[in-house]
Amino acid sequence: MIKTGAEILVESLKAENVEVIFGYPGGVMLGIYDTLFDADLRHILPRHEQGGTHAADGYARASGKVGVCFATSGPGATNTITGITNAHMDSVPMVVFTGQVPTVLIGGDAFQEADIIGITRPIVKHSYLVQDVDNLAQTIKEAFYIARTGRPGPVVVDLPKDVMAAKTKLKSDTKIDLPGYHPNYEGHPLQIKKLLKVIENAKKPVIHIGGGVIISEASEEIKKFSEKLHIPIISTFMGIGAIPTDHPNYLGWLGMHGNYASNTAITETDCLISIGTRFSDRSTGKIDGFAPNAKIAHIDIDPSSISKNVTIDVPIVGDCGKVMRQIFQYIDSYKWKKNEESRRKWLQETTEWNREKPFSYKHSEKVIKPQFVVEKISEITNGNAIITTEVGQNQMWAAQFYKFKHPRQFISSGGLGTMGFGFPAAIGAKIAYPDREVFDIAGDGSFLMNIQELCTAIQHRLNVKIAILNNKFLGMVRQWQHLFFNNRYSYTCLECQPDFVKLAESYGCVGLRTDKPEEVESVLKESMQIKDKPVVMDFAVDREENVFPMIPAGAALNEMIFDKR
Template identity: 50%
Template sequence: MMKEKMLKGSAMILKALELEGVDQVFGYPGGAVLSLYNQLYDSSLKHLLVRHEQAAVHAADGYARVTGQPGVVFATSGPGATNLVTGIATAYMDSVPLVLITGQVASRFIGTDAFQEADITGITLPITKHNYLVKDIKELPFILSEAFYLASTGRRGPVLIDIPKDVFDQEAPFAYDQKCHIAGYNPTYSGHAGQVNRAVKEIRDARRPVIFGGGGLIRSSADQALRELAETAKIPVILSLMGLGAFPGDNGLFLGMPGMHGSVAANYALTETDLIIAAGVRFDDRVTGKLDSFAEKAKIIHIDIDPAEIGKNVMADIPIVGDVRLVLEDLLRKLKPGDTGKWLKQIESWQEKYPLPLGSKKVERGLLPQFVIRELSRLSEPNTIVATDVGQHQMWTAQHFIVRTPKRFLTSGGLGTMGYGFPAAIGARFAAPEHRVLCITGDGSFQMNIQELATVVNNNLDLTIALINNRSLGMVRQWQEFFYEKRYSHTLLAESPDFVKVAEAYGVKALRAVTEEEATRAIEEAYQLKGPVLIDFVVNPGENVYPMVAPNHPINQIITGGDL
């Protein structure tokens, strides 16, 4: 047997990353991680220096959503670590695999309120899948392998390793085993055969079935199985915000997104269906509306890798715990399609009667955000990666941008993190160097991580930033218009900077569009350019996102336009 090599903590980390196949990390140095960054100086591992730690997590998150592999982050103790918190919570809510390595004050100072000390394992307890404080260098090798294993298996999620400054420099034997065994962690991958058989029978007998899929389809690469199931059994597909891309957005069986800003057809279908095949979704409140009146006529087959999601918000008639892809493949082998002809016709008539609203019809409307999104969609290649921020532009993108393949639509669905989109697009840039990356953001969201303009310039990243500039925090303004008597308390951002000048000051090429012609021309021009480009789309500030279901209302009570 080979003698185990002695390595110091910093070297162990880089060695483990190499063994895990990680070649890109995102981070920001500081006092407690000096040793790690010193080790990095001679390493072939690529490190992207961001301008705020929050951007490092979102970038790693974007990278992970595109590659399916854990994104890796380095940050220092105290404020470095606490700056990660929003990004970690974002990844946790959307089940994104991350491994975060934070420095901690030296062991002897822990608990003394030392300079730049924060209890980051305590702080991140509820927003990580698991976390570790490394007290003994001998534990570091297996903690590293456990962290990667936990992050990337079962229901994916962020795992944080907090390492005291002195531990980075201590030495211990390094033996690394990727196939680690964790006693309390045994995800179920294949579905229970009896339950799958029951599901097969229900699918055969259903006359008005729908498939309702979510982010789980993307994490488990179930898109092929889903497509085969939908097309063989002629079952329409509804995807949650997190699921967009798991089924081609231009397929005739696709009904769009359900819920608060979902399509009328999707919401009517979920109301009238007799069978929901729920795959990798968690029946979020934005989807179900008023729970008591959600899918009252339907039996529910609920497939999820996380047993705790089944029965959490809605009761499942047929619970199937397992990897969504494996379960769908199993279903396919046994599938007996039922007759859905009449149902598809009914859905078609809803789709014809209630197309997506394209915006206000007034002559003086100016540039409509919906038009901009549709142009971006029309002019982008099918494999373009789109990262959004949060708010109205996010919903318009979900509605109007046609996503055809999985791992191409990046958005903060669960936590709804403004500031996510731009750094996530940066991460995606590294994950798929050969594909176009487009960040669709708003003037509110963009200013939450605008400092990353420096990062894209320093690295000359090919990236288009489409800024949907309505001079307001549009989604909150919309709610104030509907539910708070148009009292626009602190949602009008009249004093925003000139974004073209800001971009240019950083060295980013910038364009502005205030008419439809200019918008189309700007997109075409930006798509010809190399390096980062920002387009400031000055849109009609009064546009609202329709359709809309008011919170905690049945999802078939839909406002399709006009005032409430």
């Protein structure tokens, strides 16, 4: 059958079971959009390409499927950069199709021309410039395959206008040809045995899980492993949700604003079993002080994550879930009785720490504490909502005070730390799960960064809830200025801001506001009654509340600062 490039694109997306495209049209995309007009594919029009990429990202994180974006050439394509980098840092599967000027004009500084392949080279898993319509179907197939397999990540496919208009015979047997790409899923049996030997001899082992556990859906195996051997579990920020917050063996999450039990356990453990994590600087603190007494084993699908930041004693390259299942094949041939008593004692000791020093704050009757808002959201949604966050204090409080139950429930920009991520990501998550409650726990600064997406949300009647913890500051930066720069609040005060209620209403959304602690619950309850449109809640919170515990930059995990008040 003879088809145009645009038709092949649509066919290929259907073949990949794409449910939704987050796209913004433009000059060189006219042909594609004309074809899309009659195609049976859901298309969401964000109001800025950055919003589109974050929505696709949120959709992918919530569903585990590949997020798909369209953007036009030049400025459309460059607007996707932050979203692509964000997905790259957090290993999110995404395929971003960008329009490009006709092949004959490439390199001539044509109108709306940008070398997007060059610009995105360091922030993609892979990228393609399609120069011949005959290669289009195979390229798209490879792009999706690369995005979702191995360590997932974003793939950019640049589509010149003339290639999309050109016609060719659509072959039915398109094959992937990637001789240099073979992700390794199975762990090496010898290494797995080595790992089990190390755990057998350990008295204070800790399981340390990251976002990779959520991506490979290994939560059940890890719970089972922990329960069988009585080993406490710590997650990274990206691993939040992999294990329910109230699981008896779960200590919490480690790092800069992690809890006492996690950071202390890492410091004291003699055997760290790290699974699906990349040892980011926010999670390790000073490297010399990270698990100083431990033999460290690392299970990860990306060989380059192993011994990159922290030197690993037992490396295992493989898919987290698959390796865990392999572990169970060998597990019974080890003498677990030998150190069982020590492990049980250690588990008890570490969970005790959590009771002694949980995440905490001082409640007030006079002013709304931001942590209180998060706690109430957790209560009212019964720990079942999908929570997205912006970046900064709102993000940390959401991570500290929401009681998560399931993987893929906590969606936050970990690696890149992108302000403005949470709200469009909430839109994406809501599209993936229209029947679930989706809350964006936001800051007043971050929310303004992609506020235009209110228009997208109302157009599609998406019932996402935005809870702004409004302190009229860039709170986290202000906190650092308070702690380390002598209270010199240089350009972090956001006293000039819109009336968020009226702003929401102007878009056709619902706006609610309170500054009274006793009204927080009723505002949240009122928001829960609204089912057919976005709700923006403006909580005027204690302006100078800080996030604790905190590990200053360059300090070790056991050098936590607590609230002095």
